[in-house]
Amino acid sequence: MDPNYLEFEQPIAELEVKINELRLVGSDNELNISEEIQKLQEKNTKLTEKIYSGLSPWQIAQVARHPLRPYTLDYIQHIFTDFDELHGDRLYADDLALIGGVARLDDKPVMVIGHQKGRGTKEKVRHNFGMPRPEGYRKARRLVQLAERFRLPVLTFIDTPGAYPGMDSEERGINEAIAENMALMSRIKTPLIATVTGEANSGGAIAIGVSDYLNMLQYSTYTVITPEGCATILWKSAEYAAQAAEAMGVTSKRLQELGIVDETIPEPLGGAHRDVATAAENIKATLIKQIDRLEQLELDELVTRRYQRLMSYGIHS
């Protein structure tokens, strides 16, 4: 099994192997097999389209955590220019699970904040697998305040298994760090746009998720608890993760129906990792459009609108 392909993608992987073998043969001799290759490629595209058009919520959750999935720093590289990373919460430490800094979106200066998971063991450990400690959220808070002071729109990128569930997190008040971020972001006088790029789980996600627009990439998930966690508690076994994902409605499609998500940003065929540039281009276009809209509002209007959005969350009789 090819580890760079998910289980349900294995037929695609097999076809890719075939195509590559043919290519090798093709470069060896003059036989005209380019036609054959092209045929296989078309077949592969159709197969990918077929598989991806019928993904279950649980399969989407897996794509959201794909080992090759682009992370915040990948998107920063593609979407922004002139990025200066800013470090530290000024209180205790710098947490690399949540990164941020000032950059330009085309010419416009903006503040970018996002989870960073890291690729490869060493980098993953350095970024703590995208699970921030309180310092991460307090750094984000500092950057949001800085953005307000200098009238920079804040663009957040959400992709986290959750806030770090360790002793040190508790000792330094992870709950307070999350709570205060939401409180602050609910009233900050600058546009806030949140984009879920991978998996957005629980308080660790919403701590940078209060926003004027909430976007989700097509194959990302946003949920109150991981499907495995939900399954362990309610079904008594993590093996029911697929059922839990289905029941919780973790996909952008479902969440858009519920009125929580504003926009689903399309991904290239086979997921963002197949073509990071295109995925980034799609995100960028959405962000530019939304900033334009938000900047037409007076700041008080902006905050009132955000408050009303927050108050509208909830369905009861």
Add this chain to the structure above:
Amino acid sequence: MSWINKILPSISTSSIGGKSKSSVPEGLWKKCPRCDQTLYRGDLERNLDVCPKCDHHLRITARRRIELFLDKEPQEELFVDIEPVDILKFKDLKKYKDRLNAAQKSTGEKDALIVFRGAVEGTELVTVAFEFGFIGGSMGAVVGEKFTQAVNVCIENRLPLVCFSTSGGARMQEALVSLMQMAKTAAALERLREQRLPFISVLVDPVYGGVSASLAMLGDINIAEPNALVGFTGPDVIRQTVRVKLPEGFQRSEFLLEHGAIDMIVHRKKLRNRIVALVRKLLHERYTAAEPDTVAGTEPGSPDSGEEAAGSGVNAESGTAIEETAPEAVTDTGADETAEELSGKEKTSSEVNPGADSEDLDGEDDDPARQ
């Protein structure tokens, strides 16, 4: 998985904790879940459901909480008509709808939060209390909406807000809608702050997950009852993640005080007094020391909060009679139900945080915060 305990479930079907239930005759007697002492219900109630022997603060219903906290007059319950809706048609091993029905039946509440407008020692305020017996006191759309409305009442009438939270966290069966309640309640509280109205957050055993990471930690003043378990992630999940033995008293009130998460630990007997003393200072209102009808043994505004708090688990005046705040008005039926619910709730807790109950605080340890 790491976040499992952030959202504590309602499941109370396991047999853990059944032992203490069966060994105590129902109704008249109750066994203290901490020291195992068999207690006469009447004594326990007069003692505000605090064990007269070991000073353990037993879990109580939201209504009992309000009854202990508010003056008898005036009292008005607000937003009684807001009821939960199963918008997702959520179903796990049970239907959410059935869980709701069962919880409504067993607790008599429509959801996990009740809101009252009333007064304490004559100081008018709005108070909300979580019902832990209702799906683990979990926060869904109704809790978020009622809490927010309570804040609005405070703003409209220039009243302080006092919240007693005891909750497992966000309600999974409402999925992302429940997560959004964290942001919603935080935003509402931010408005209260802008209006310079006090929010006193009282943390009552246990508070975890999405409730602890939103409204419960946003108090202008955060107070915990002695020995309450409060954290974001449950101890079990942390143990699994870091694979070390958690220190004694981890996530207990004393731990929170030491780590700067709360302002004080206050014994249940002194809550009324202390909260009123605080609120009146913040509102620039006069407060004359302990009025005759207040709880015994309190020096309002005494500066020794940490000290008093820390010691309370060990040497509180457990025998002190407190007639006024332990009114005989408790109805018989209410008392009986309470007994059952309590054992049910203790059960839920030990299931949710197995082992946690054994990690009692040794209140007399060297404590830098108290020196």
